[in-house]
Amino acid sequence: MQVQLYDTTLRDGAQMEGISLSVEDKLKIARKLDELGVHFIEGGWPGSNPKDAEFFARAQSLQFQHAQLAAFGSTRRAGGSAETDANLRALLDSGTPVITIVGKANDVHVRDVLETTPEENLAMIADSVRFLKSHGRVVFFDAEHYFDGYFSDRDYALQCLKAAAAAGADCIALCDTNGGTILSRLVEAVRAAREAVSVPLGIHAHNDTNLAVANTLAAVEEGVVQVQGCVNGYGERCGNADLLSVIANLKLKMGLDVVTEEQLARLTEISHYVSEIVNMVPNPFQPYVGASAFAHKAGLHADGVVKKESSYQHVPPEVVGNHTELLISELGGSRGLLEQIREAGIEVELSRNDARHLLEVVKEQERRGYQYESAEASFELLVRRSLPGYRAPFELEDFWVVQRRATRPEDHGREMQTEAMVKVRVGDEVIQTAADGNGPVNALDAAVRKALISFYPTLALVKLVDYKVRIIDSAAGTGAGVRVLIESTDGDQLWRTVGASTDIIEASWLALNDALEYWLLKRAPERRERA
């Protein structure tokens, strides 16, 4: 039987600290997961959450190419009956082809958390599975705390699996709910489960011991055929198994065709897309898909990479949609810089002299606190500006920002007034204007756009999607230098810019200036007419 991917980003992943998903967010992510080639998408817990019930109602109109939707819930209540159980009813009402129910497979939890008898727990499992099966659904059983249960009372844990199997479960997922099981013990408990039941098994691993991906792969090597996980390893506490690492390892390292090559090549894009939707900062060091996953800084390594692509890369980054990055700051020589420009896809002709000059500029900017590692648009502007004959599409000549807050206890001191006055030059014209804003950067942004809009009407398309501030020398307190990173979009593509200053407003402005300038140079429909 082929290994199948079961994604629980929308349910278990949403349990991560800092994540809160709207129905719209969930629908967007579900569409992407289908494109990735995931076989099952667990959409939520309709019995516990009205938002999830709404998701399932709206999800019925999604046209999936690959995936089947699963609704999640628990077994019937202790002492009740499956037929009258509100939670099981909500699962049926969700209308999904697949229903996953979770039940305890651990004697201690049955007694202390569920507060019922071992026999009643077995009946709860069997009744619930049988009831859902009788309604014609595919039913997966999540054996919660199976591994701890196995090492606490081996016989009882296996009885729970047998109860689910006998009642007709289509797959039983062995859950390392607390994420505390190390590999050798996990393998022992998986083998015992394989011997106890003949139904297909799944694995649901958490990362509390930093072993979630390894445990998942080991279970597959032991014959498990369903792997559960979350995009980017989201999930409660330390997260679930990172489904993206699992997919790449299964496909590239174990030769299992869980997705096609085309789907695998979208891994990086999908990682970023989901992190955007859930509003979590992407982890640059994430295996396969992180921005630094194929970045080379050390002189030795970078040199090796130039000499032989595969020498310091375990796979070609393109197969997962990522790319090699040679970090300029450490390459030193102008040869490295030229390589960096080529890698970044910047189409310019630089002489040796130009390159040497540019290298000086880069070093000077880094001394000021700039870092171009994650601001490719500002880097390209830096390169272009260093060339003779560069003409900026606009220049901010002067600005004033005035802010006043009058604190009054009755309105929580929220009466804040901000105004920006700007002088902007476009070619030979100078436009002087002013605007209010929600804050100083917003006021500046508004005033500059107001000045530019008659020259560049499509600028209205450009939106800021992320804004990060990093203190450069934290020991200097509020007087420290700051680096601002801005991510912008025109609804189609994303680009990132950077600004550095001891003043957060100036740093923000410099990054924003680059964001607008980059768009006008590279993407705006007007650029051809004005070039």
Added chain:
Amino acid sequence: MQVQLYDTTLRDGAQMEGISLSVEDKLKIARKLDELGVHFIEGGWPGSNPKDAEFFARAQSLQFQHAQLAAFGSTRRAGGSAETDANLRALLDSGTPVITIVGKANDVHVRDVLETTPEENLAMIADSVRFLKSHGRVVFFDAEHYFDGYFSDRDYALQCLKAAAAAGADCIALCDTNGGTILSRLVEAVRAAREAVSVPLGIHAHNDTNLAVANTLAAVEEGVVQVQGCVNGYGERCGNADLLSVIANLKLKMGLDVVTEEQLARLTEISHYVSEIVNMVPNPFQPYVGASAFAHKAGLHADGVVKKESSYQHVPPEVVGNHTELLISELGGSRGLLEQIREAGIEVELSRNDARHLLEVVKEQERRGYQYESAEASFELLVRRSLPGYRAPFELEDFWVVQRRATRPEDHGREMQTEAMVKVRVGDEVIQTAADGNGPVNALDAAVRKALISFYPTLALVKLVDYKVRIIDSAAGTGAGVRVLIESTDGDQLWRTVGASTDIIEASWLALNDALEYWLLKRAPERRERA
């Protein structure tokens, strides 16, 4: 033979994108690693980097309790002699009891990167080890690319190990340099190495397949006795094996006493300390030591944790110096809130009515964009302010901030002027004053401190150590709400505060206000006199 910990944070860890360590930073980290009970600390590469040579010179005065210092370098140059090799000379000059040399164990790399013959590479390994041994040092050999080498040319890879062993190496570390080896292959290659040589073996794993910790533990189960890794999993690309996860797993899951219980209980502290020094944002989801590693959000789980500590925690968090956290935002009821206050160690008496009122306040603040999950000082202030009779040590009544930038191409538009005017109330007195600053927050901070310093002289001790900005609703562009998180210290303890507003200056000010107010209430020596 007991398993020994070999830390390479100062060498391989420093290769991570975004990390740059001064000699002083390295000395601080080395001291902490010794306290943690690490057996070997790799300090750097004296032959390639003058800063590292300085580190070893200054490190001679460090008085380690446990650790031995190791210097790192490569084998002699192809075609040269060990006796005249500048790199080997620099290693001897470093004066460390241990020297680690890296050499190739992969035929492809010997040919394509080193550009020499397989025989010469074997001679380079043997000569270098023998030469360093003849000077009375402990010598470890890092077999670079051993795993890829083993699967490329098994015999040659093993010959490299045998050359190092025959020349007297005290330990041979098998390096998965590209981090691309999955578990089953790694185990096969470790077994072959164990059969080929009788010298003790080490493991050096990278995380490119999300398996570094698992690979390290598997190697130990195969008889490897030296584990190499970095604090917090720092290192090039996706990082090295996280030495903290490795330590906790070896001690708690495999029963190997690599550190004492007291040392293990400092794991979380040391993780944060090192992330502070290297200026990397701590990963809240990091196994064992992350701020969210024992945080519970789901209603089901949080309820389980209240009922039975161990039900959703694989180990008691205290054993690694961490603690359980129940996230207020999702607990819902006032019972959960009271539990949260108790967990946070806030000593207040709250009636049921007080708690219900407070819950309303929390919800209202969350609606405004506040998140208290990582701002315990602001949460405590919120609790205290909600109680009748609370008197703030000061209040900022009004402020004005004026900023002007006149852009002149010749000075890169850097002429920025910022001034803040404030009215501050302390008891019945109102102080009106003004100050310049590097930026608006700095100017405000300076003006408020100027107003307060005569009342609270010790406020001068309080410094801001980290400052983060997060856009709450990124779709709103520069007009979006922002949340500012500030971390402050008095040189002894750290506390974190939060402010939210659509205006970054106001949000910053609110967080800064909390930082100062918290210190005056809880820590300032003056507080008793004024209580």
